[in-house]
Amino acid sequence: MxxxxxxxxxxxxxxxxxxxxxxxxxxxxxxxxxxxxxxxxxxxxxxxxxxxxxxxxxxxxxxxxxxxxxxxxxxxxxxxxxxxxxxxxEPAQAPPFGLYRPVVPAELPVVLDHAPVALRHPLLRAPLEISAASVAGFRAALDRLGFTEIHTPKLVASATESGADVFSVDYFGRPAYLAQSPQFFKQAMVGVFERVYEVGPVFRAEPHDTARHLAQYTSLDAELGFVRDHRDVMAVLREALAGMLEAVRLRAARAVEALDVALPEVPAEIPAVHFTEAKRLSGEDGEPDLSPAQERWLSRWALREHGSEFLFVTGYPMAKRPFYTHPDPARPGHSNGFDLLFRGLELVTGGQRLHRYQDYLDALAARGEPVEPYEGYLKAFEHGMPPHGGFAIGLERWTARLTGASNIRQAALFPRDLHRLSP
Amino acid sequence: MxxxxxxxxxxxxxxxxxxxxxxxxxxxxxxxxxxxxxxxxxxxxxxxxxxxxxxxxxxxxxxxxxxxxxxxxxxxxxxxxxxxxxxxxEPAQAPPFGLYRPVVPAELPVVLDHAPVALRHPLLRAPLEISAASVAGFRAALDRLGFTEIHTPKLVASATESGADVFSVDYFGRPAYLAQSPQFFKQAMVGVFERVYEVGPVFRAEPHDTARHLAQYTSLDAELGFVRDHRDVMAVLREALAGMLEAVRLRAARAVEALDVALPEVPAEIPAVHFTEAKRLSGEDGEPDLSPAQERWLSRWALREHGSEFLFVTGYPMAKRPFYTHPDPARPGHSNGFDLLFRGLELVTGGQRLHRYQDYLDALAARGEPVEPYEGYLKAFEHGMPPHGGFAIGLERWTARLTGASNIRQAALFPRDLHRLSP
CATH class of the missing domain: 2.40.50.140 (Nucleic acid-binding proteins)
Structure with a gap:
């Protein structure tokens, strides 16, 4: 050197x-x-x-x-x-703005157009340092819990989560799709490793031009077997979050200071509220989901009542969860699925999944969906799968929320969206 | 739980x-x-x-x-x-073969068709455990050396390495491509973080049906600035390999034992031979590259002469390296690019890159290539880039070579190739 x-x-x-x-x-x-x-x-x-x-x-x-x-x-x-x-x-060009300025003197589009040089600004680099530290902490926490890291295909023969919003690829002359999530693969690998995680890109062809949507983002996925129910998954998510924040504290101290980020405490047990109770508290409106306003209200409530910036909402209605979601045996119509709210926003979705083959067939039948598109997916469940569940954290969403960024693009290296495919 | x-x-x-x-x-x-x-x-x-x-x-x-x-x-x-x-x-189906058998009683296509259950066989799971440990060791070694982890776009507007062998994607109605490597992005990020690595999927639409080709593989990429030349890059690669093997020893001992893998020693300094000398030793044939037979011969030679299962070949002819390769200032026609041979096979390619904007323009002109397709790529070099270089390790190739697998598909979770897009 x-x-x-x-x-x-x-x-x-x-x-x-x-x-x-x-x-x-x-x-x-x-x-x-x-x-x-x-x-x-x-x-x-x-x-x-x-x-x-x-x-x-x-x-x-x-x-x-x-x-x-x-x-x-x-x-x-x-x-x-x-x-x-x-x-x-020697530089052949001056930067688009002074990289030494204490406040970034440019609008986001200018920053994104000139990302290779703009990200040299300490305030624009800082979220990416926090992002890198978070991922290291995620892995360290799950490694300690006996998880195995996997790398799954991003090219798939059919859409995993839903038919819409997938990118199609010309795969040696036949159609393929970019994976929207590693859902199928991580569930199947519970049968092999019991506990798995993956940090990798996922792709959403969502034609929305908002401050919250990316066409590619980094998903922190985990899945684990031999759970009693979703609460065991929530406990592992709690450890992952604590590990992420610990790593941010240790590995990205300079970035935290530069951005003046207040790092949240993760309670030993993150408070949880059932969906029906969450609705009652935040204003029943008959909807089977929480509105953004209700999520914000619930976050404030959790901070006030429980001193926690994190809040689990459990028992979402089955109607609003994917078909592989495990129902709550005790409350018909409700699921063993949860969301984690953080500072007013849904940050993580997770839950217990169905694990019996017949339950998958029944769930599809109940929704009036054909089995055929899911045949590959269902095959893993023909061979004995333990009760299991998992979650996925959007890395850019986490980083943006943690750093107070108003646009998720500030937490991505070279964001991809409806209009942007370069640099 | x-x-x-x-x-x-x-x-x-x-x-x-x-x-x-x-x-x-x-x-x-x-x-x-x-x-x-x-x-x-x-x-x-x-x-x-x-x-x-x-x-x-x-x-x-x-x-x-x-x-x-x-x-x-x-x-x-x-x-x-x-x-x-x-x-x-209860299983709804019997496995395609007895998962308890001491030797896998099935051919590879059967294994791959039934991957979700077949990988439960301890001998089929073992390479993936070694793979996971290797990645952990790669990251740990580079973390110790002050590297920052990055996550780069897999959707790009133009092909990075070459026009051929790219998958095309319908990107909101316009053409895009799956990235063949994070080459551009990791080089650009040397300007931000000095030292970066990425572990992520890369995509090659190579229409070859061989035991060595995958349409998607996991690339362990590193790039670092402020090098004197390629030898500094080689020294970092040496640390990465040592870290990978150390992690395999510590974290995948059971898999190593099950597969009866002999883990190689990484010499404190991996022996290096210049391309011209390598050719002279292994039989000059006037070709600007090493043949597979020559690579095997050189590996045996390195083991015999230097007691090393690893061998660097440096100074490859510029004609056979990508345009961004830094030439050897002392030997016209030769590059500061290297390959690492491991047990008879090229395992890693790397080298010093050009870092001055004008040098890129000159290199493209010398090859008779237009600047226009590379404009996005070149932008990072307009703004002052230090001397830098890097390398990429194919994870599946590494794992296959280490475990003695005859087919690279044995080292991938759900391989994708010319004919296979599922499960």
């Missing part, structure tokens, strides 16, 4: 001559002195330059050797003096 | 009455006694059943409560006696 000290370590080298390397974050020319701010993956270092020296343009890649002086007012408490500056690569 | 003891822990409960749960792996009826073997995610437990008792069919999901007797000849050194057996789910 190019031998260098990272900005965060500069202070430890006080009195030594060291080399740093990174991008020119900002040039500042004062009367008696100039400063070069050099950005690397750990932060920004200040270089003190004699007045009148020619300074490389912003976003030049530079290597700077100099003497470390500590105890100054420089960022990080140390700066580089008496520098020798070498330019490793 | 269903309260239970896992098979691997049974011995610790000698003398106690415990409950186990899992699948009926095998029924064995002897004259004076019957045995029920129950499989769970940690192994198999033996249950001693009085003769004449009705036994649930293979692959029934059962819960069994009984007294643990240790010091027997049962697998794991303990067995369950005086059992109460409860069937949680």
């Amino acid at each position: 190019i031998s260098r000290v990272l900005s965060a370590e500069l202070k430890e080298h006080a009195g030594q001559r060291v080399t740093i390397a990174g991008w020119v974050h900002r040039r500042r020319r004062l009367k008696s002195v100039s400063f070069l701010l050099v950005r690397d993956r750990r932060g920004v270092s200040q270089v003190v330059v004699p007045p009148g020296t020619a300074l490389p343009a912003e976003e030049s890649v530079v290597r700077v050797t100099g003497l470390v002086r500590s105890g100054t007012q420089a960022p990080g408490g140390a700066e580089l003096t008496g520098p020798r500056i070498e330019v490793l690569a | 269903i309260s239970r003891v896992l098979s691997a822990e049974l011995k610790e409960h000698a003398g106690q009455r415990v409950t186990i749960a899992g699948w009926v792996h095998r029924r064995r009826r002897l004259k004076s006694v019957s045995f029920l073997l129950v499989r769970d995610r940690r192994g198999v437990s033996q249950v001693v059943v009085p003769p004449g008792t009705a036994l649930p069919a293979e692959e029934s999901v059962v819960r069994v409560t009984g007294l643990v007797r240790s010091g027997t000849q049962a697998p794991g050194g303990a067995e369950l006696t005086g059992p109460r057996i409860e069937v949680l789910a």
Whole structure:
């Protein structure tokens, strides 16, 4: 590697001559002195330059050797003096906006059009650091619980969840579809590994141009067998969330600070309210689902009554859940399916699934659906499946909600939507 | 959860009455006694059943409560006696072959057609356990080196690597393609995070029906900036491989034992030979690439001369590498690109990339290629990119090679190929 000290370590080298390397974050020319701010993956270092020296343009890649002086007012408490500056690569273009500005001086479309360079802005990079940490925490929590990671096909012969909103692919001359979820595969793999998770892309051809829809997003999927019912799934989800937040705290502290994110506490047991009770509390309207306003109200209620930013709503009506949902044996018409609300928004959907082959046939018959399109799906259940359930967390939705982003695109690397297919 | 003891822990409960749960792996009826073997995610437990008792069919999901007797000849050194057996789910179909057989008594097409149940066979599940452990080790090694995980778009507006062999997608009425690699995105993200990796699906519409081709595979991609040249990339790859093998040793010991896999040692420095020397050694034939026979010969040579199952071949001719490859400044016509050979096969391709915008324009011009299709790709390089490089490991290829599988499909969960799109 190019031998260098990272900005965060500069202070430890006080009195030594060291080399740093990174991008020119900002040039500042004062009367008696100039400063070069050099950005690397750990932060920004200040270089003190004699007045009148020619300074490389912003976003030049530079290597700077100099003497470390500590105890100054420089960022990080140390700066580089008496520098020798070498330019490793000159930019051919200026960035679309000043990457050093404390507030991003550009609208979202400009940011997205110029993502490769715009994401260098510390405030635009920060959500992605929080996203990466969250995924690491998700995996670590499930690894501790004996889960096995899987990688499932994204090309499928028929639509898993519903016929609509799938992307079609020309698969060697015959039709195929992009998987909307790994639902079938993760359930089938409960028969092999008992507990599985997958972190991977899912695809939704939803023709909605909103702040909440992406055509591709990263789904954190988990599925586990030998559950008593959905409450065991909820307990694992609680562990996953706690692991995600712990990892964000440990691995993305700088991003959390930059965005001024208040990380929520995950209660030892996340409060849960039954759907009928949730409706009664938030205003019965006869609808078989919660409205966005009701979700917001319930979130405020959970914070007020239980001190929790998370709230489970259980027992959703069967009519609003997919056919593979396990009914609540004690409450006809209601399911062992749940949603997790976080800060006013549904963040996770999950529940217990049917596990007996005959129950699948009966469920399809009850809905008046033919068996044929689901034959491949049902095959796994012919061979003995334990009671099981699972959940899926949308990574971008989680990150956006956690960081307070107003648009889910701020939590994706290169978002894909109805209008956007590049960069 | 269903309260239970896992098979691997049974011995610790000698003398106690415990409950186990899992699948009926095998029924064995002897004259004076019957045995029920129950499989769970940690192994198999033996249950001693009085003769004449009705036994649930293979692959029934059962819960069994009984007294643990240790010091027997049962697998794991303990067995369950005086059992109460409860069937949680009955199979509607017998498996296509006996999942308890010590050798898989079925050809690959049968296995693949019945993957959801066939993969329950311990020998068919084992490669996937090794695969999962490898990925965990890959991430852990790169996390230690300050890499950031990214998730990039799988839907792209133009083909990244080449115009051929891409799957086309109907993207809201306009054409899009499935990404053949995250090459562009990971390079661009070096400008943001310096060091990035991605574990995700890539898609190749290669119309080849061989034991080595998959239409979707899992690519372990890494890219890092501030390298001196390709040798820094090779050093990181060495760490990644060592991490993968360490994780396989720790996390997939049972699978390694079941498959009788000899895990290779990763030398502190993997031996490297220049392409011209590799050609001279293995038989110069005037070709700008290594033949499969030459790769096998070189692997044997490396083992003999250097005691290493891994060998780097560096300095491949520029003519055989993609346009973004960095040339070797000291040897015209040769590149700073490398391959890693492992047990006779090319396992990893990598190298240093161009990092200056003008160099990209020149490289395209030299090849007589238009700039226009690459404009999105080149944009990242307009804004100052450090010297960088990276590599990609095909997960299924790695797992197949490590486990000695004759067909790459044995290392994939639900392989996709020219003819196969389900299950």
